[in-house]
Amino acid sequence: MNYEILLPNSSFKECAEYIKKNFKEIYYVPAGYKIFDNYLVGIPPIPIAVDNDDIIMPYVKPCHGCFVLRVPGKEEIGGLRGGKL
Amino acid sequence: MKALLMMGCPELPVQTAAALYIANKLGREGFEVISAGNKAAISLLINSDPEKHYIKKVMDLDRCIGALAEKAMDFDLCFVFIHSDSGISYLATIKSISKAKTIAVIFGKEIEPLIEASTDSVIIAAKAVHNPTPLRAKIDGVKSWAALTR
Numbered sequence: 001m002n003y004e005i006l007l008p009n010s011s012f013k014e015c016a017e018y019i020k021k022n023f024k025e026i027y028y029v030p031a032g033y034k035i036f037d038n039y040l041v042g043i044p045p046i047p048i049a050v051d052n053d054d055i056i057m058p059y060v061k062p063c064h065g066c067f068v069l070r071v072p073g074k075e076e077i078g079g080l081r082g083g084k085l
Numbered sequence: 086m087k088a089l090l091m092m093g094c095p096e097l098p099v100q101t102a103a104a105l106y107i108a109n110k111l112g113r114e115g116f117e118v119i120s121a122g123n124k125a126a127i128s129l130l131i132n133s134d135p136e137k138h139y140i141k142k143v144m145d146l147d148r149c150i151g152a153l154a155e156k157a158m159d160f161d162l163c164f165v166f167i168h169s170d171s172g173i174s175y176l177a178t179i180k181s182i183s184k185a186k187t188i189a190v191i192f193g194k195e196i197e198p199l200i201e202a203s204t205d206s207v208i209i210a211a212k213a214v215h216n217p218t219p220l221r222a223k224i225d226g227v228k229s230w231a232a233l234t235r
Contacts, residue, residue: 010171010188011170012171012174013170030181030182031154031177031178031181031182032150032153032154032178032181032182034151034154037189038147039147039151039154040178041150041174041178041198042174042177042178043173043177044092044177044178044181045097058088060171060174060175061171062092062093062094062122062123062146062171062175063093063094063096063123063125063151063171064171065169065170065171066170066171066174
């Protein structure tokens with residue numbers, strides 16, 4: 001998975017707020033939502049943004065906290081817009 | 086009865102000791118116990134119990150989340166080990182994708198915000214980093230884990 005880190009080593013709430021504050025097209029998904037062959041971890045509803053052809057999403061790692069990632073995601077955007085939740 | 090031990094980052098030494106201790110208690114009550122964690126957390130467990138007296142089955146953390154989300158497995162009890170914000174995220178995820186009764190095992194130096202964030206779970210909490218005794222005392226305060234499944 002190619003990605004760019006927009007916000008490193010933060011709490012999940014900080015990452016969720018960052019996404020909601022900085023992007024307009026937001027979708028809310030349940031915990032365990034499958035995206036890029038990963039199952040999202042977090043406090044639902046989990047905000048995911050679409051920005052042009054990219055997905056902006058929180059990503060939790062046990063040892064490093066939560067990150068906000070920008071991932072090229074044409075194939076996943078359709079599912080989000082189509083309500084595949 | 087099935088129980089899951091979901092471990093976080095093993096940077097605090099008490100986690101491995103607490104997991105082994107709980108696994109022993111659960112085993113004595115007849116639970117099938119699966120331990121999930123990242124590579125380091127699982128490696129610590131396996132190397133601490135080479136004869137597999139307490140740790141019978143282990144699983145990668147991401148695969149475990151995936152299997153629960155896909156409803157390929159589930160548990161009666163899930164112990165989520167929490168010493169940071171990441172643990173709270175894993176607890177919330179488990180509550181969302183599993184029918185298991187959740188037990189938040191909270192430890193570290195600053196446990197109060199973690200306790201406040203662990204709503205709707207049984208809470209086992211103690212300030213503990215290197216010495217597992219305070220946490221063990223809280224674990225011993227529960228006389229029967231099987232009773233939580235009824």
